[in-house]
Amino acid sequence: MNDIATSYVKLVLAVGQHDPDYVDAYYGPPEWRQEAEARKRPLPEIRREAEALIAALGTQRPAASGTDAELLRLRHVYLTRQLQSMVARIDLLAGKKMSFDEESKALYDAVAPTHDESHFQGILDQLEAVLPGDGPLVDRLDRFKQGFVIRPDRLAPVFDAAIAECRRRTGEHITLPPGESFTVEYVTGKPWSAYNWYKGGYHSLIQVNTELPIFIDRAIDLACHEGYPGHHVYNALLEQHLVKERGWPELSIYALFSPQSLIAEGTANFGIEVAFPGAERVAFEQKALFPLAALNPAGAGRYYQVQELVQKLSYAGNEAARRYLDGKISREQAIDWLMRYSLTTRDRSEQRVRFIERYRSYVINYNLGQDLVKEYVEKHGGTADHPDRRWRVFTDLISSPRLPSGLTPPGAAP
């Protein structure tokens, strides 16, 4: 199996020579990367080898019993599905046309549900009641949120405090690898609001895009999502348990446009709720973050009441992407849709359309990923009233090579 896994890693590196976003992280042997750079393999050749590996995996069924049977089964399914996704990505790079849903199924092993305008309108009506007044709701929400911007000179202390708290909470439930650490950098001119670059050796570089105002909720969101117990911890646990302890090379590479991303984004988003159950988040922010950001702590309750409703609009972003990429609406109409149904301001909606153009159906990984992970964790007893159990199920999930279709029982709707 390690031979197939090694070939898989080399193929991901080879696709990376055609698609600069494909290899999101790699910390395996540097000579494998040099090899890929020295000879740019043609896409049809990579595709043929991927198909051959899938066929080889088909003849090597993992043992059905034994202490590691479940983990070995997951490994087998993981490699097969990651390779199938790679074939789809190669087809897309070669110009194959797929609908938004076909693409997300092929690349991420999942399809986001479709919602029409009336679904979002119901949530907008609730927000209308919370934020009464004249003019478009998106402008009223923006005016309301202006009172919760972190001043640029307060960004670093607020983020540092948020990261320290997320790390402390995570450390109470997860044994973090020795010496794990990350560096935060503030950047501009990117199509995303933050990014985790995993470097291997339990180290991440986290970049935060400061070109648009950063609201107070982003501190905990980003500290959890990019750091603890999100991407940084996910990558570090996979490195520790699967790459180092078991010697599985396939986890030393992270193909961005692959099913692994739904698990990564979904656990990173759900991790916020795991780290701050119930009212604990608002309590911590009132006590620690609002004062550090020079904001009035009295406003925290109402701010998060509004945020909770805005969160429910998350599928509107998928809808904009689906309609735009399927050619049903124009770029301008996609921006309008986001302003109307996601309530993101024009400049933020433009940033999101740039993200959609570059990462396409990747957008489902955040909200659908979060919902699938939540459902999976709760189904395994990790409900909000069993926080310790929730941490355990969550930790198992981020320490194993699990796939989106493995989160839902066969035949169940996503």
Ligand SMILES: [Zn+2]
């Ligand atoms: Zn992420």
